[in-house]
Amino acid sequence: xxxxxxxxxxxxxxxxxxxxxxGSCEVQIALLTEKIKKLTVHMTNHKHDYSSKRGMDIIIxxxxxxxxxxxELDSNRYEAVxxxxxxxx
Numbered sequence: 001x002x003x004x005x006x007x008x009x010x011x012x013x014x015x016x017x018x019x020x021x022x023g024s025c026e027v028q029i030a031l032l033t034e035k036i037k038k039l040t041v042h043m044t045n046h047k048h049d050y051s052s053k054r055g056m057d058i059i060i061x062x063x064x065x066x067x068x069x070x071x072e073l074d075s076n077r078y079e080a081v082x083x084x085x086x087x088x089x
Contacts, residue, residue: 003034015084026081027069032063033085 003011008031012022015030039056043049071078 003031003038007034025066025073026077029035029063029066029070029085032059032066033088035059036063037088 011030011034016022016024017024017026021027036056036059039052039059042052043056046052050064067078067081070081
């Protein structure tokens with residue numbers, strides 16, 4: 001399930017580091033988290049949609065890699081992102 005342009009803009013604005021930031025780790029992780037949330041809702045209604053399940057697994061793995069990179073780069077930023085993800089659930 002793709003994010004609409006408005007949803008994507010809202011997520012980017014809520015997690016960017018500065019005015020022109022659209023691709024930092026925090027923004028990428030936030031966008032992937034929103035995709036995962038939408039796919040989770042879809043998967044509860046369509047249990048046998050294995051293509052979407054595979055896509056969700058790929059997105060989860062990508063987010064996990066980005067979180068690992070951010071943890072090595074700056075642990076304070078990593079903990080802030082993890083805290084924000086947990087608050088969103």
